[in-house]
Amino acid sequence: MGLLAGCSLPTALAPGKPNVSEITSKTPKDYAQCVLPAWQRETSRTTQTDISNGYRITAPGSLASDEIVEVVKSKNGSLVSLYQGTPWAKSGSLKKVVQDCL
Secondary structure (H helix, E strand, O other), X not given: OOOOOOOOOOOOOOOXXXXXXXXXXXXXXXXXXXXXXXXXXXXXXXXXXXXXXXXXXXXXXXXXXXXXXXXXXXXXXXXXXXXXXXHHHOOHHHHHHHHHOO
């Protein structure tokens, strides 16, 4: 029998809507190349993984769930989705990067 530690789940497993959902004309690669270094300056353990048609960038939360941005290819660019944890744990600086890179 396994034990699940913590309360942070990857987006694919977590129900709910993204906190931010936007379209950008950038390719998933170009958008990820904008977000990743900025998020790493804020949270050094930020990682990027390949997902179907795009990328997932994850910034581990210190007290709560991770903050995750997914960028996937869409008809005219990319769909960007930001998933943040509980309201008191959200990082305004990470959200600003997501919006600035659009």
